[in-house]
Amino acid sequence: MKELELKYGCNPNQKPSRIFMENGKELPITVLSGRPGYINFLDAFNGWQLVRELKKATGLPAATSFKHVSPAGAAVGLPLNETLKKIYWVDDMGELSPLACAYARARGADRMSSFGDFISLSDVCDADTARIIKREVSDGVIAPGYEPEALAILKSKKNGNYCVIQIDENYVPDPIERKQVFGITFEQGRNELKIDDELMSNVVTANKEIPEAAKLDLAISLITLKYTQSNSVCYVKGGQAIGIGAGQQSRVHCTRLAGQKADNWFLRQAPQVLSLQFVDGIKRADRDNAIDVYIGEEYMDVLADGAWEKIFKVKPPVFTREEKRAWLDQMTDVALGSDAFFPFGDNIERAKKSGVKYIAEPGGSVRDDQVIETCDKYGMAMVFTGIRLFHH
Numbered sequence: 001m002k003e004l005e006l007k008y009g010c011n012p013n014q015k016p017s018r019i020f021m022e023n024g025k026e027l028p029i030t031v032l033s034g035r036p037g038y039i040n041f042l043d044a045f046n047g048w049q050l051v052r053e054l055k056k057a058t059g060l061p062a063a064t065s066f067k068h069v070s071p072a073g074a075a076v077g078l079p080l081n082e083t084l085k086k087i088y089w090v091d092d093m094g095e096l097s098p099l100a101c102a103y104a105r106a107r108g109a110d111r112m113s114s115f116g117d118f119i120s121l122s123d124v125c126d127a128d129t130a131r132i133i134k135r136e137v138s139d140g141v142i143a144p145g146y147e148p149e150a151l152a153i154l155k156s157k158k159n160g161n162y163c164v165i166q167i168d169e170n171y172v173p174d175p176i177e178r179k180q181v182f183g184i185t186f187e188q189g190r191n192e193l194k195i196d197d198e199l200m201s202n203v204v205t206a207n208k209e210i211p212e213a214a215k216l217d218l219a220i221s222l223i224t225l226k227y228t229q230s231n232s233v234c235y236v237k238g239g240q241a242i243g244i245g246a247g248q249q250s251r252v253h254c255t256r257l258a259g260q261k262a263d264n265w266f267l268r269q270a271p272q273v274l275s276l277q278f279v280d281g282i283k284r285a286d287r288d289n290a291i292d293v294y295i296g297e298e299y300m301d302v303l304a305d306g307a308w309e310k311i312f313k314v315k316p317p318v319f320t321r322e323e324k325r326a327w328l329d330q331m332t333d334v335a336l337g338s339d340a341f342f343p344f345g346d347n348i349e350r351a352k353k354s355g356v357k358y359i360a361e362p363g364g365s366v367r368d369d370q371v372i373e374t375c376d377k378y379g380m381a382m383v384f385t386g387i388r389l390f391h392h
Contacts, residue, residue, distance in 0.1 A: 001027050009038045022178075028171035029142075033155045034163035036140055040118055042069045044142040047120030048167055050074060050227040055122035057195055057219050060239075063102035063129075064224075065109075065117040070232075070247065072113035074224045075105030075240030076216075084108070087268045089284065090132060100128035105240040107136060110261050111288045118142070118163075125150045133157070137285060144169035193387060195222045200360055200383045204372055207381040213238075214335055214358040214381075221337030222360055222389065228339070230390040233347075235262040235354060236335045242266070243354070251340070255347045259354040266331045266355075267295040267324060277313040286311070295319060331355035339389040341365040345374035352378050362388050 003020030004027060017038050021027055036044065043066035054062035054076055061077035077098030085091040088108030096104065099121060107114045119133060121143035130150035133141060140163025141154065154164050178187045193199075200218055203210065210218070217236040224234045228246045233254045235243035243262030245254035267273060268291060276294070278287055290311045293302045299318060302308060308315045336351050338361040348371060351359070363384030365371065375382045 006038050028168040030166045032164040032166055034140060034161050036163040036165060040140055040163055043118035044120060044165055046227045048142050050223060051120045051122040053223050057223060058216060061099040061102050062122040063106040064120045065106045065114040067113055067117055070229045071224055071244055072117060073106035073109035073241050075102050077102035078239040080104060083269050086274060097126050097128040099123050099126055100132055103129050103132055109240055109242050109265055112292050115285060130154050139163060142167055195219050199385050202384045203381060204384050205375045205380060205382045207379050210358055210381050217335035218337060218358055218360045221335055225337050225339040225389045227391060230339050230392060233258050233336060233338045251343060252347050255350045259350050262354045263328055264295060266328060270327045272319045276316055279311060279313055333357050342371050343367060345370045348374040360385055362386055
């Protein structure tokens with residue numbers, strides 16, 4: 001198959017629409033179920049590059065949850081503890097495969113953003129992973145293959161209309177990439193930069209100690225940023241992105257946005273949230289939304305009389321600002337990557353509030369000394385990679 005006609009482009013009025021190979025070669029994908037659209041394929045191909053690179057860099061199965069051409073979450077397949085199983089809503093599924101753990105992490109980090117995601121998997125999709133996907137609201141999945149049981153599970157989703165794409169894992173794109181904007185063709189060399197320990201060898205802070213686990217997290221942050229719409233920053237802990245700020249014009253706004261997402265991830269693990277008693281039959285999305293509101297500043301939207309009874313069996317107490325801050329102060333050893341240099345120390349000040357201890361950024365700002373000084377004030381370790389990772 002050298003081309004595939006699509007229903008429409010980014011919007012229903014943008015017709016005709018198709019994907020095809022300019023060099024006349026066969027497309028490296030096979031659609032096994034459903035009818036993926038234009039944005040589905042943008043998410044699928046960006047996500048596939050991300051998980052393929054994570055797998056190469058870490059040796060672990062990887063998964064990502066994409067929305068509107070940026071990842072809502074990305075992770076490698078490390079085991080889940082009981083708390084993570086509970087906040088990712090997989091505590092009823094028994095032991096999970098490494099790939100399933102990777103997707104549970106990627107989907108669960110920011111469940112509000114992951115709603116209706118397109119999934120990319122680095123490895124052949126197994127039944128464990130398919131069972132998690134089956135219960136979530138999702139548009140589709142791309143993987144290098146599917147076990148027969150997994151494919152049957154996925155094909156039953158959305159009354160047989162769930163998008164399932166198989167990609168040739170040996171496909172290598174041309175080294176030059178092109179796209180058109182306003183009828184004008186842009187051309188550039190593909191970003192084949194390898195993210196490895198050598199890239200993170202220039203530690204510029206007084207604290208030079210970066211343990212192996214932190215190096216893994218920094219690599220995950222940088223690889224995730226490589227496929228995230230810029231400006232972007234990424235907070236990572238324990239082998240998974242916990243907060244991604246994408247597409248903001250101001251870098252400190254990226255840092256704040258991603259930091260708030262990281263805070264929400266950790267707040268969901270607080271006893272006040274884990275003990276919430278939801279009414280029987282509540283939908284997963286409604287439960288996620290209720291938690292998001294409960295831990296935020298608009299908590300009375302779910303605690304007011306006449307509102308809480310529709311959500312909770314027992315009215316929860318207010319999770320006060322002081323209680324939330326005390327809980328967040330326990331979040332430590334978080335890694336933070338940035339796709340371009342931090343221009344001011346205010347980014348570091350915000351990162352500190354979300355437990356950041358390790359940072360990777362290109363360096364090159366006229367205020368690098370101020371940024372380093374702010375890191376030193378908090379005992380953080382920061383590396384200058386010397387490489388920018390803009391993606392558009």
